[in-house]
Amino acid sequence: MTGAAATLWRRELTRFFRQPSRIAGAVGTPLLFWLLLGSGLSGSFHLPGGPADVSYLQYFFPGTIALVLLFAAIFSNISVIEDRHEGFLQGVLVAPVSRLGIVAGKVLGGATLAWLQGVVFLALAPASGVRLTALSALAAAGILALLALSLTALGFAFAWKVDSVQGFHAIMNVVLMPMWLLSGSIFPVSGVPLWLGALMRINPLTYGIAALRWTLSGPAASRGSGLPGPAVSLGVTVALGIAAFAACLWATRGGRVE
Amino acid sequence: MTPAVEARGLRFSYPARRGAPARPALAGVDFQVAAGEIFGFLGPNGGGKTTLFRILATLARPDAGSLAVFGADLATQAREIRRRLGVVFQSPSLDQQLTVRENLVHQGHLYGLGGRDLDRRIAAGLERFGLTERVGQRAKELSGGLRRRVEIAKALLHEPRLLLLDEPSTGLDPGARRDLWETLEALRTSGVTVLLTTHFMEEGDRCGRLALLSRGTIVAEGTPAALKEEIGGDVITLAGRDPEGLARDLAALHPDLTFAVQDGAVRLERERGHELAARLAASLPGRIESITVARPSLEDVFLRRTGHRLYGEEEAA
Numbered sequence: 336m337t338g339a340a341a342t343l344w345r346r347e348l349t350r351f352f353r354q355p356s357r358i359a360g361a362v363g364t365p366l367l368f369w370l371l372l373g374s375g376l377s378g379s380f381h382l383p384g385g386p387a388d389v390s391y392l393q394y395f396f397p398g399t400i401a402l403v404l405l406f407a408a409i410f411s412n413i414s415v416i417e418d419r420h421e422g423f424l425q426g427v428l429v430a431p432v433s434r435l436g437i438v439a440g441k442v443l444g445g446a447t448l449a450w451l452q453g454v455v456f457l458a459l460a461p462a463s464g465v466r467l468t469a470l471s472a473l474a475a476a477g478i479l480a481l482l483a484l485s486l487t488a489l490g491f492a493f494a495w496k497v498d499s500v501q502g503f504h505a506i507m508n509v510v511l512m513p514m515w516l517l518s519g520s521i522f523p524v525s526g527v528p529l530w531l532g533a534l535m536r537i538n539p540l541t542y543g544i545a546a547l548r549w550t551l552s553g554p555a556a557s558r559g560s561g562l563p564g565p566a567v568s569l570g571v572t573v574a575l576g577i578a579a580f581a582a583c584l585w586a587t588r589g590g591r592v593e
Numbered sequence: 594m595t596p597a598v599e600a601r602g603l604r605f606s607y608p609a610r611r612g613a614p615a616r617p618a619l620a621g622v623d624f625q626v627a628a629g630e631i632f633g634f635l636g637p638n639g640g641g642k643t644t645l646f647r648i649l650a651t652l653a654r655p656d657a658g659s660l661a662v663f664g665a666d667l668a669t670q671a672r673e674i675r676r677r678l679g680v681v682f683q684s685p686s687l688d689q690q691l692t693v694r695e696n697l698v699h700q701g702h703l704y705g706l707g708g709r710d711l712d713r714r715i716a717a718g719l720e721r722f723g724l725t726e727r728v729g730q731r732a733k734e735l736s737g738g739l740r741r742r743v744e745i746a747k748a749l750l751h752e753p754r755l756l757l758l759d760e761p762s763t764g765l766d767p768g769a770r771r772d773l774w775e776t777l778e779a780l781r782t783s784g785v786t787v788l789l790t791t792h793f794m795e796e797g798d799r800c801g802r803l804a805l806l807s808r809g810t811i812v813a814e815g816t817p818a819a820l821k822e823e824i825g826g827d828v829i830t831l832a833g834r835d836p837e838g839l840a841r842d843l844a845a846l847h848p849d850l851t852f853a854v855q856d857g858a859v860r861l862e863r864e865r866g867h868e869l870a871a872r873l874a875a876s877l878p879g880r881i882e883s884i885t886v887a888r889p890s891l892e893d894v895f896l897r898r899t900g901h902r903l904y905g906e907e908e909a910a
Contacts, residue, residue: 338702338703338705338707339702339703341702342698342699342702342703343699345699346688346691346695346699349690349691349695350688350690350691353690354690421684421685421688421689422682422684422685422686422687423686423687423688425650425652425680425682425684425686426680426682426686426687426700426747427703428652429650429651429652429675429678429680430675430700430703430704431672431675431676431703431704431705432703
C-alpha cells in the first residue's frame, strides 16, 4: 500500500507544478478577495467586544487562508474526475493496490499542495497586521495541515461519486462554499441572528478557523467574537479530518469504476 | 495444466435507471483459454465484449457465474489475478502530463517494483518497443501508434502471464497494426497468454482461437480456419430489388439448392461457386443486380450463426 500511495502522491505534485495556471487560480483569487473585501470593509468593520484596533484585513486573514485551502482542495480533486475520464484511474484500479492506498495517495497529494499554497499565503501575515513568531507560524502551519487534509478529503469523497467537472463544481458551491461562508471567516459568530449562529456552531469548519485565529493572533484577537476555546477547536478540527478521510474510504468501497 | 482463463456461466446486467429497464449484457458465457494462446472475442459493438473485458480486468463482478485466471478465483482472489494480469485499455491509461519514463515508473511502483530492478525493466521495455528516444517526451506529445506502444510496454512491465487488450487496433494505422501483431506473436512465443476483443474481422483471423460474441452469448468458437470450414465451399451472394421474391423464384428453378435471405441479400453456400454463379445469373436474366462469389470469411460465419452482419448497426444487447 505504501508504495502505491507514495507514487500517487508524487504524481499529484508533478502534475501541479506542470500547470502553473493552477497556482495562479488557487492563490490569486483569495488574494483578490482579501485585498478588495478587506480594504472595502475596513472602514465599517468593528469586532463586537473586541479590541478596536482589529482591522478587517486582519480579521479576514485566517478566513482568506482557509479560502486558499478550499480552492486548492477543489482544484486538486478535479483531477479525480479527469483521471476517470482520461483513463488513468482504470489503470490504477486493475493494479494490485488497495483502495486505501489510492485514497491515501490522492488525498495526501492534494492536501500537500493545498498546504503549500496556504503556507505561502501565511507569509503575507505581517501585511495584514498579524505579527508572526516562529512558534505561532509553526502552530498555524500545523492547523493548516489539518484543514488541508479535511477539505481535500471532503472534496475527494464527492469527486469520486460525480461524473463531470461541472457537477463537481456545483456540489462544491452548495457544500464547501457555504461551509466557508458560515465558518466565521468573513463575519464573527457574535452579533448574528440566532439561527445563523446555530448554523455556524454546528459547522465544523468554524472550529478550524477559530483554531487558526488562536494560533495567529492569540486570545486577544478572538475576545468577544464568540469563538470556541482552543482545545475544543483543535479537537473538532482533528475529528473533521478523520471523518472526512473515513468518508473517502466509504465512497470508494465497492467497485464503482466506469 | 491449469487453463489461463476459465469462465463458466458469466451473466451480467446493467441495472435499471430512470425509466430504462435493466439491460442484460452477458447471458451465460462459458469459455476456456489455454496458457500460451492468442484468444480473441469477435463481435459487434454492443454485443457484450466490453462488459466481458471489464469482468476479465477485475473492474466489474458478474451477477452470476465464475471466472478463474490461472486458477485464482475472481470472487475471492481478485488481488492475485491483478498481479498476473497486464491490461491494455482501449482508451489510453497514460497520464498525458507525464513523460514516458514517469508513466512507467509510476506503473512499476503500483506493482510493487522499484530500484534497479525497475530501471532494468523500464530500459528493456523501452528498447523492445523502440521507445528509448521518446523516454523524456510527455505522453500527450506522442502519436496514437507510439502511445499504444507505451501502453503495451506499461502493461508488460511487471511481466504478467496474461495480457488483456480491448480493441487494440482501433485508431492505429496499418503499419502500427502490423507492429502490434508482431508484438503479440512474440509475446505468445515467450509464453504469455494473450486475450483480446475486436470488431475487426481481419484481427479475428490472426487469433489462434476465437469466440464470436453476439447479444451476450458466444455463438461460435474455434480456430478461424475451423469456423470458416463449417461453411463448405464458397459463399455466393445475390442482390436484387426484391430479395424474398428472388429467393423464391430461384428455389423454384433450382430445387436442389437452399437459398437464404439474410441482411437484404440472397445467400447460398456451395463448392465450386463460380460455376454455379454463372448458371444462377443466366436463370433469371435482369432480376439479379449483382452476384459475388467469395471464400467464406468470419463475417459469413457470424451472419450464418446470428442472421445479421458483423458491421451492421450496433447490437441493442
